[in-house]
Amino acid sequence: MSNRSRVTIREVAERVGVHPSTVSRVLNPVTRGRITPEVVDKVITVANELGYRPNQAARGLRTNRTSTIGVLIPDITNPLFPPIIRGIEDGLGANGYTAILGNTDNIVSREMDAVATMRARQVDGLILATARRDDPLIAEFLKDRLPVVLVNRTADADGVSSIVNDDVLGISLAVRHLKELGHRRIAHIAGPQTLSTGNARREGFLSVMGAKELLSEQKLVVETNAFSEDEGLRAAAQLISDGQEFTAIVAANDLLALGAYEAIADAGLSCPGDISVTGFNDMPFVDRLSPPLTTIRIPHYELGREAARRLIELIETPDSPARATTLRPELIVRGSTAEV
Amino acid sequence: MSNRSRVTIREVAERVGVHPSTVSRVLNPVTRGRITPEVVDKVITVANELGYRPNQAARGLRTNRTSTIGVLIPDITNPLFPPIIRGIEDGLGANGYTAILGNTDNIVSREMDAVATMRARQVDGLILATARRDDPLIAEFLKDRLPVVLVNRTADADGVSSIVNDDVLGISLAVRHLKELGHRRIAHIAGPQTLSTGNARREGFLSVMGAKELLSEQKLVVETNAFSEDEGLRAAAQLISDGQEFTAIVAANDLLALGAYEAIADAGLSCPGDISVTGFNDMPFVDRLSPPLTTIRIPHYELGREAARRLIELIETPDSPARATTLRPELIVRGSTAEV
DNA sequence: GTGAAAGCGCTAACAT
DNA sequence: ATGTTAGCGCTTTCAC
Numbered sequence: 051m052s053n054r055s056r057v058t059i060r061e062v063a064e065r066v067g068v069h070p071s072t073v074s075r076v077l078n079p080v081t082r083g084r085i086t087p088e089v090v091d092k093v094i095t096v097a098n099e100l101g102y103r104p105n106q107a108a109r110g111l112r113t114n115r116t117s118t119i120g121v122l123i124p125d126i127t128n129p130l131f132p133p134i135i136r137g138i139e140d141g142l143g144a145n146g147y148t149a150i151l152g153n154t155d156n157i158v159s160r161e162m163d164a165v166a167t168m169r170a171r172q173v174d175g176l177i178l179a180t181a182r183r184d185d186p187l188i189a190e191f192l193k194d195r196l197p198v199v200l201v202n203r204t205a206d207a208d209g210v211s212s213i214v215n216d217d218v219l220g221i222s223l224a225v226r227h228l229k230e231l232g233h234r235r236i237a238h239i240a241g242p243q244t245l246s247t248g249n250a251r252r253e254g255f256l257s258v259m260g261a262k263e264l265l266s267e268q269k270l271v272v273e274t275n276a277f278s279e280d281e282g283l284r285a286a287a288q289l290i291s292d293g294q295e296f297t298a299i300v301a302a303n304d305l306l307a308l309g310a311y312e313a314i315a316d317a318g319l320s321c322p323g324d325i326s327v328t329g330f331n332d333m334p335f336v337d338r339l340s341p342p343l344t345t346i347r348i349p350h351y352e353l354g355r356e357a358a359r360r361l362i363e364l365i366e367t368p369d370s371p372a373r374a375t376t377l378r379p380e381l382i383v384r385g386s387t388a389e390v
Numbered sequence: 391m392s393n394r395s396r397v398t399i400r401e402v403a404e405r406v407g408v409h410p411s412t413v414s415r416v417l418n419p420v421t422r423g424r425i426t427p428e429v430v431d432k433v434i435t436v437a438n439e440l441g442y443r444p445n446q447a448a449r450g451l452r453t454n455r456t457s458t459i460g461v462l463i464p465d466i467t468n469p470l471f472p473p474i475i476r477g478i479e480d481g482l483g484a485n486g487y488t489a490i491l492g493n494t495d496n497i498v499s500r501e502m503d504a505v506a507t508m509r510a511r512q513v514d515g516l517i518l519a520t521a522r523r524d525d526p527l528i529a530e531f532l533k534d535r536l537p538v539v540l541v542n543r544t545a546d547a548d549g550v551s552s553i554v555n556d557d558v559l560g561i562s563l564a565v566r567h568l569k570e571l572g573h574r575r576i577a578h579i580a581g582p583q584t585l586s587t588g589n590a591r592r593e594g595f596l597s598v599m600g601a602k603e604l605l606s607e608q609k610l611v612v613e614t615n616a617f618s619e620d621e622g623l624r625a626a627a628q629l630i631s632d633g634q635e636f637t638a639i640v641a642a643n644d645l646l647a648l649g650a651y652e653a654i655a656d657a658g659l660s661c662p663g664d665i666s667v668t669g670f671n672d673m674p675f676v677d678r679l680s681p682p683l684t685t686i687r688i689p690h691y692e693l694g695r696e697a698a699r700r701l702i703e704l705i706e707t708p709d710s711p712a713r714a715t716t717l718r719p720e721l722i723v724r725g726s727t728a729e730v
Numbered sequence: 731g732t733g734a735a736a737g738c739g740c741t742a743a744c745a746t
Numbered sequence: 747a748t749g750t751t752a753g754c755g756c757t758t759t760c761a762c
Contacts, residue, residue: 058739069749074741081741084747106511107450108739111754116447118490118511126476129674132467139466139493148490148507150458153479167488171446171458308678334469335675338648398755409733414757421757424731448755451738 057100065096073097077104110172119361120168121149123179124156129333130350131179134202137354138177145362147174154180161187169196175361181205182244197364201357202350204246204374211364211372213356217247218254220346220379224300224328225258227344227381232390233298233326237270239285239310241277241302248277251302251330269294274306282309283316290317297325297390304329304336304345307386311339322388332382341385349377397440405436413437417444450512459701460508461489463519464496469673470690471519474542477694478517485702487514494520501527509536515701521545521552522584537704541697542690544586544714551704551712553696557587558594560686560719564640564668565598567684567721572730573638573666577610579625579650581617581642588617591642591670609634614646622649623656630657637665637730644669644676644685647726651679662728672722681725688719 059077063070068089075081076093085093096102110116121138123131135151142149150171152164161180165187168176175197181188183206191198192209200212228236238255241248252271272288274281282301286309289296301307307329314321321327321341329336329345336343356375363370399417403410408429415421416433425433436442450456461478463471479489490511492504501520505527508516515537521528523546531538532549540552568576578595581588592611612628614621622645629636630653641647647669654661661667661681669676669685676683696715703710 059741060739070739071741071750072748075748078741086747089747103506103510105451105739107447107456108754109741110447111445111451111739111756112741114754126466126479127472129469129472132469132472135491136466136493139491148511150488150490151475151479153476166443167483170443171488334467335678338675338679340680399757400755410755411734411757412732414755415732418757426731429731445755448738449757451740451755452757454738 057102058105059102062093062097062100062102065100066092068093114172115174116172117147118171118173119147119149119358119365120152120165120171120173120176121179122152122154122161122164122176125153126151130202130331133350134179134354134357137351137356138201138358139354140351141355141358142362145358147358147362149177156180174365175199177201177357177361179203181246183246183249184244195368197361197368199357199361199364201353202247206246209372211360212374213353213360214246214374214376215348215353215379216376217250217379218257219376220330220348221251221254221300222258223379223381224330224344224346225255227383228298228300228326228328228387231298231326231387234390235270235294235296236298236300237272237289237294237296239282239289239299239301239306240271240273241306242275243273245277248273248302255300270296274302277303277305279305279309279312282306283312284309286310286313287316290314290319298387299325299327301327301329304331304333304343307336307343307345308339311386322386326387328387337384344384344387345382347380347382349379352377397442398445399442402433402437402440402442405440406432408433454512455514456512457487458511458513459487459489459698459705460492460505460511460513460516461519462492462494462501462504462516465493466491470542470671473690474519474694474697477691477696478541478698479694480691481695481698482702485698487698487702489517496520514705515539517541517697517701519543521586523586523589524584535708537701537708539697539701539704541693542587546586549712551700551714553693553700553715553717554586555688555693555719556716557590557719558597559716560670560688561591561594561640562598563719563721564670564684564686565595567723568638568640568666568668568727571638571666571727574730575610575634575636576638576640577612577629577634577636579622579629579639579641579646580611580613581646582615583613585617588613588642595640610636614642617643617645619645619649619652622646623652624649626650626653627656630654630659638727639665639667641667641669644671644673644683647676647683647685648679651726662726666727668727677724679726684724684727685722686719687722689717692717 059073060070063073076090154161177199179202181200181203185205188207204212204214240252243249272285299310310327329343332345332347399413400410403413416430494501517539519542521540521543525545528547544552544554580592583589612625614625639650650667669683672685672687
């Protein structure tokens with residue numbers, strides 16, 4: 051037995067000459083008021099002297115609350131997620147909560163494992179950045195009355211709170227920008243339709259392009275099955291080799307746009323000279339590419355922080371209603387878009 | 391009281407008709423052998439039926455081990471750290487451990503807070519990616535016999551285990567590459583000397599440049615006080631405006647190199663035409679810059695995974711000796727270096 | 731091979 | 747305003 055965290059509430063009590071529960075009351079801000087100021091002082095002094103540190107595990111066992119929440123993300127090395135996580139941690143930390151993270155790689159079995167671990171650790175709630183539109187986990191959490199907030203991606207199910215970017219607005223910002231530059235035939239590299247982001251951006255694209263153009267544009271929408279550079283390359287290459295006429299590509303995210311850059315170069319064309327390209331996310335360093343990428347900036351940090359706040363609200367006010375919140379994205383014009 | 395994790399070992403025991411301790415023994419792989427196979431089967435069946443989930447907090451209270459470890463990093467949004475964290479989590483997860491993260495922003499008070507939180511949560515050990523060379527926390531942990539492993543950065547103190555990149559080798563790889571290209575007057579943008587990475591890379595640079603050249607080169611080493619783009623810009627601008635003759639810059643990391651890119655452009659010079667530049671880290675997307683950055687690749691993921699393994703070893707074999715491990719970096723030649 | 735009993739450190743009735 | 751008591755869910759001696 052090492053001496054880390056050896057000193058308990060009882061030892062403090064003995065040293066001060068009071069009962070352990072008195073010490074407990076002093077240490078809890080809510081109950082501190084009921085104790086004589088001098089006793090409060092003495093307890094605090096002695097606790098500090100002894101290096102007392104409350105044992106969260108013991109407290110959690112008693113109170114049935116751990117102040118720990120679980121966060122499921124696809125992969126922390128995807129540059130999209132660090133700012134979201136940072137936002138979550140800052141939002142939680144300010145309220146005494148701590149996060150445990152699980153990387154799922156979008157693999158269902160890993161997701162199950164991560165959830166099992168988190169529930170064994172008695173998390174008070176969960177934040178999911180991994181939601182698929184038809185995610186089965188969500189129903190399970192709702193049934194068990196385990197507080198959940200979805201972040202970044204939402205799901206089709208209702209009754210669940212979510213904090214996401216306004217994808218439709220974001221796409222319309224990109225399309226309107228291109229239209230102002232004179233573009234008329236605009237292609238879309240759509241993300242996976244199983245994810246709310248991929249789906250909403252595609253729907254947004256179709257809707258903002260307008261009914262008149264819609265029919266003629268349908269060949270100009272290519273779906274991908276992952277938000278990856280490879281898939282962007284494949285989709286853009288297909289668009290080009292199809293012989294479709296278009297002067298711009300709205301990609302459903304930055305990685306897809308990067309793939310489009312490659313396809314354009316491979317075809318001996320230039321961006322933005324021949325084809326303008328827009329991305330989505332404003333990942334780090336896309337301002338340093340050549341050409342610098344015109345894209346839609348999502349307030350990732352704020353997304354995370356809001357998700358944390360919402361979850362805490364849900365935990366501390368169990369019957370607060372589910373709400374779907376969208377945050378406003380912003381158009382960032384750089385060098386990958388030009389006049390026709 | 392919600393019904394999450396309501397089912398306890400006692401309920402399982404009652405349903406099966408055995409004593410709770412029997413259920414506990416079945417559920418613990420080590421003691422399972424002492425129980426009759428049929429009883430084992432029945433207990434497992436009923437536990438699954440009831441959706442039993444062991445309560446880690448209760449177990450931890452009893453065993454004085456939480457299988458949780460704390461990870462201190464400067465800032466998760468710095469692209470250096472996600473792969474390290476991912477390596478840590480993968481290394482821990484394979485052994486039933488879970489990480490809690492703390493972002494310190496290199497601010498001492500935040501570091502203290504994070505450590506306090508983690509210790510209150512009874513972490514079994516700590517991984518620090520935040521170590522300064524003279525870090526005072528390390529002595530504290532050693533005194534308390536709390537297992538610690540340093541990752542990425544090490545400290546001057548001994549008696550502490552660390553997993554770091556071989557900085558001296560990395561720098562010598564960069565310098566030798568430049569020498570092979572014919573460069574003789576090579577400048578160094580050094581990182582903060584309070585960090586082992588900044589210090590070791592600077593020492594490595596001076597040593598590999600050789601005694602003969604050393605004297606004449608001293609004006610060619612500029613120190614910075616942060617591994618940031620701004621500091622890189624400032625240092626490179628100073629080098630250029632000083633009127634020093636040099637044909638190449640070895641930057642102590644990629645962000646400093648990015649700053650150097652800017653300074654070179656600001657001065658109306660070109661990279662690699664007038665000045666070759668090397669970085670350190672091989673961050674995501676530095677292959678997409680113009681010019682693509684020649685840099686030293688650090689096996690970040692492996693650093694993290696090794697750190698996790700080492701920590702578990704330390705936790706499970708308390709008297710295992712401290713070891714300092716270095717992993718080999720690799721030169722990645724791209725377009726920012728050219729013949730003189 | 732299994733049951734009984736105690737206790738990890740804390741909090742929350744309930745008492746005074 | 748403070749002490750008493752019990753117990754959160756689990757593991758671990760100690761019996762038998």
